[in-house]
Amino acid sequence: MKGGPARQGASFPPPRLPAPADTQAAPLVRLRPRLRPLMAPLALLGALFVGLFFRLGGIPLFDVDEGAFGEATREMLERGDYVSTWLNGQPRYDKPILIYWLQAASVQLLGLDEFALRLPSALAATAWIAAILAFARRFLGRDTGHAAAFIAASTAGLTVIGRGAIADALLNLFLALSMFDIYRYAVEPRPALRRRAFLWIGLGLLTKGPVALLVPGAASLLFFALRGRAADWWRALRDPVGWAILLAVSMPWYLLEYGRRGDAFLAGFFLRHNVERFLSPLQGHGGSLLYYLPAMLLLLLPYTGLFLRTLPGLRRMKATPLDSFLWCWFLFVLVFFSLAGTKLPHYLLYGATPLFVLMARRRRELRSTLLAFAPPLLFLALVAALPRLLERFAPGIRNPYMREALGRTEAFGTAWQLGVLALLAAALGLALWRGAALWRRLAAVGLLCSLALTGLLLPALAELQQGPVKEAALLARRGGWQVHGWRINMPSFSVYRGAVTPATASPRPGQVILTRSDALDALAAQGPFQLLYRKGGIVLARLPE
Template sequence: MSLKNNFFYLVLFAAYTPLLFLGITDLDEGAFSSTSLQMLREKQFLIPYLGDELRLEKPILTYIFQSISIFVFGISEFSLRFPSMVATFVWGFVFSKFIFSFKNDFKITSVLNIFLLLPGIFLMSSVATADAFLNLFITLAMISIYRFCENESEEELVRCSVWIGLGFLTKGLTIIAICGAVFFIFSTITKKFNKFLAAILSIKPWLIFFTITLPWLSYVYLKIGLEPLSYMFFGQSFGRYTTAFENHDGMFYYYFLVLPFVILTFFPDFVRSLFKLNLKDNLEKFLFTWLIFVFVFFSFSTTKLPHYLIYGLVPIVFFLQKIFLIDRERAPTILENIYQLLIWIMLLGIPYALIAFLPRDNFDISYSILEDTFNQSLYLSIVSFIILFLIVLAIARVEVNFFKKISAAFFLLILSVKILPLIVDLQQKDLRELGKKYANTKEKILAYKINKPSFSFYANVDYHRGLESNAIILTRTDKLKFLENEFEILDTQGNYLLIKIIDE
């Protein structure tokens, strides 16, 4: 392996490692984290609870993975982020191996490198939620679907049913909607609709799917009834498509704006790849169908979140690798150099934009973090040094693929060690420090007029909400005006307080 490749892998490793130690954020990560820890404390792993409330926004599998990780590694951010990181690397490897099995010039390491360099994949790789696992199972199911369309092997149908069953236990009906639709469309446009019919009418895959899913569904039904299950599988899945959850709405062109950012460093190469599509090739046709379906399907969803686009992001890795094979051994063009430079100028300005445009009346944000812990001069020096390094590479006319990859790796490194910690600390550092101070307290803690389950993870206590005179109350300074009772302040951290109601 050449020196420059060793350097590239070192930078990539340095970018991914800090993600494992980022603080936990609210709401989804906080809820998943606190629920997984509560399951471990209560030694029950089949019905997720967040405090006294059912946490059935998602099925059980991710909670189990996270609980196992906490049991093995202890209570830490690493324990929660490690399962998603493992799932991401497996996800990238199985896709790379699949592509290599059909395209021998698409080397596994080359495809995997591009996969790991995409900002959307990078950001998803350590999130303590269900999404990395769901993407892994979607990809595995898609691979089986394509192989079945090529060889009609019942073994592929069996594998597909296993992956869809596990995906169902990870995030409900999402995997069925995506994989089923792509299978239907692809089999129709390739005039292989009989294979689609054969698959859905085959009894064995259905038996395997229900063998995986029915034991847990039956247990939950017997314990808590049908209504919570209906909410989880229909309210959460179809409900998100027809109703904007938590104000996450957007116009139909929302994902046209998101796409350039999730593949930012390689966006021009993706645009070029669209002009080099070979839809006579079944593999390209399948991957393009997968990409377009996800893009269009979620564009018409009422609830819009950036990570929905990740469900269809993997095919882009294939199209980018096609361009990289075409471009190998040439030097970067002036336009390519300018594009990379513009990305770095944007990155250079992010902290200053935060300082300038953060709303000063947002009590969720700890502005003191910007003033006390963010070293602007150091950040400016580091990013400027990287820009100079890239300019030297451009002047030396290094091979264009290495130039883009090392730029992308440094981009992820800056995100990992500077930008993401800053963004997380702005929202979570005060809660995190307050939670650690009261870790393992025997007193009941209630959150009042705020929804911050990450606090309960750091305090290692059950998450409850409300107002009781015999409990410690976690609240925020802007919520004190709603209190009619006298209270004493036990502790403060930034905008957050722990108080106790004084009995009259």
């Protein structure tokens, strides 16, 4: 019948209707759970690359420290002396031997350049971050472990130290490993854990000396005492096997060096670079008791706001054994080095590892957009304003060397300025965007700040301060000049020239002198000279016969 129901058995194809939205998105929905576990590891790998390996060999060595370590390593290879270190032909007692061995091995494998000299530190910093990941993941879960490692990898202080051809990244690795094993031992008192901590301390002693024993020993004592377990700490300390491991690792080099240098080694290394460093400012590096408070805010960029949000947790430091352990570690380092006569910002990094874990643990408690994003945005704004600030203030600096070094504009090309403005705009957009959790947006901004530091700021500073040093050294190398240093301390010059640059107390006729532009008046007072090179305050001059 017309208009009636279809006959039974009649077949009509169903209409082609659009698929429901959830059906269309099903493949993507299925894909997201598979990708989610990979996001944190991929973000961490990106932070490691940007913070530690991006342009690692693309900028000159910084003086004094990188230049001194680099030249001591070059002279080690030149002399074939793998026990004692020398700097410009003079004994160097500043640090133990391990970092020089690692740098020498890297140079032997890759050739003498900035990348080879910095690679051991970058690898040590990578291992340091991996140790943070393993520890935090074990005691606080996978997400917090990745967050702690990411914070560490993209923090300004660790980035700078981890890229430096110096001993501190390696020392921080051994401090972290020893302290983490001490806590594992506190939770599960197995002799193997205790003895492994002794091993790390021994390697730390071979890296930078007594501080590698002081920090784990004193900080762990505070922790055990706070938890009412001082007797357990004392029993662990008296482990003869542990001490045998520590001494077997560290003492052979100390005995060999003492056998060669005798009392000069004791006076130079132990008295001057350890005892005197604590009792009085060494090489002018002093400061007040509050020195490390502003230093801490800078070292922890771009997570300064997260640190301030974490700080009230100090009131709950006895809430759990882990809280007690982390706060005791940080507080000992802060108090001890605040009392020390010699103060340098990177000393605070010996106590930064527990802060990375604490900040990761409290990251979701940060809810203030202003507190989270003001520090990184201010940092990026200052980087963007750096060329204008130098143009404004450099001409008024009285010291000729500083005026010439900071008055060069070639380090800030158009690409540099467009790059920093793009990073600032992206960071501002992330701060204002509400489409993701605040912590995730802060982590993304942290990666942008790390890129600004390693890709823009450090290369520009290196060009301003060190570019002329390298250029002058290569010129002297091509000319085959025998150069003496006078009123200047730029050991990287010797690295690039491939030869020792002895210091002279008084320039002599016929010598080629490396000096600074603020010493030219004093040089002219000794007689006429021929200017061979002058740029950025770095001068090469020849005195006539």
